[in-house]
Amino acid sequence: EAGVVQSPRYKIIEKKQPVAFWCNPISGHNTLYWYRQNLGQGPELLIRYENEEAVDDSQLPKDRFSAERLKGVDSTLKIQPAELGDSAVYLCASSFGNTIYFGEGSWLTVV
Amino acid sequence: AQKITQTQPGMFVQEKEAVTLDCTYDTSDPSYGLFWYKQPSSGEMIFLIYQGSYDQQNATEGRYSLNFQKARKSANLVISASQLGDSAMYFCAMRGYGGATNKLIFGTGTLLAVQP
Numbered sequence: 001e002a003g004v005v006q007s008p009r010y011k012i013i014e015k016k017q018p019v020a021f022w023c024n025p026i027s028g029h030n031t032l033y034w035y036r037q038n039l040g041q042g043p044e045l046l047i048r049y050e051n052e053e054a055v056d057d058s059q060l061p062k063d064r065f066s067a068e069r070l071k072g073v074d075s076t077l078k079i080q081p082a083e084l085g086d087s088a089v090y091l092c093a094s095s096f097g098n099t100i101y102f103g104e105g106s107w108l109t110v111v
Numbered sequence: 112a113q114k115i116t117q118t119q120p121g122m123f124v125q126e127k128e129a130v131t132l133d134c135t136y137d138t139s140d141p142s143y144g145l146f147w148y149k150q151p152s153s154g155e156m157i158f159l160i161y162q163g164s165y166d167q168q169n170a171t172e173g174r175y176s177l178n179f180q181k182a183r184k185s186a187n188l189v190i191s192a193s194q195l196g197d198s199a200m201y202f203c204a205m206r207g208y209g210g211a212t213n214k215l216i217f218g219t220g221t222l223l224a225v226q227p
Contacts, residue, residue: 033214033215042115042216042219042220043217045216056214098144098161098206099158099161100146102148103155104154105156
């Protein structure tokens with residue numbers, strides 16, 4: 001069974017540029033999460049989806065971040081415009097039941 | 112409010128020895144789950160073990176076991192017979208099953224170094 005797939009794996013952009021991350025969850029997992037992990041810290045939730053619905057986006061900086069999960073499967077997280085402080089690892093995760101599985105993450109460096 | 116505390120920023124262990132990574136938590140949810148994840152330098156967050164708050168027995172998965180002490184609100188991870196490949200960052204996490212709190216929150220992690 002394939003795990004959570006994310007792309008791109010690494011991205012370097014200049015500040016004020018846009019960037020997008022894509023996530024394909026484990027088949028059959030109706031819950032999808034986007035987390036941000038800053039260097040030396042634990043991940044923090046940005047947004048949680050139950051199928052197509054964003055049920056918890058309280059931590060998403062909505063002035064520059066947006067996310068969508070069309071058809072309740074794949075999801076995209078966008079940052080526009082990126083700032084230096086957005087440099088982090090963006091982790092996608094999915095779950096069906098108790099266990100939450102993570103992808104390899106997308107490493108973003110804003111210069 | 113929910114909180115996870117990992118008080119050991121770093122740990123050393125000799126290969127083949129056992130090691131315990133500490134985790135304490137705080138929650139007002141009557142039902143919750145506790146998780147441990149391993150994060151090697153590649154960045155992937157690898158699920159290791161899960162303990163439900165109403166589980167009667169401590170969870171075990173191969174060389175990993177979770178020492179769950181509900182009254183003390185602790186959920187320590189025990190790794191037996193450490194291997195060089197166990198060197199990584201380890202995160203304790205909790206998920207409350209109380210509606211709005213149904214999200215995974217993480218501690219700050221413990222960096223484990225296994226020495227030959």
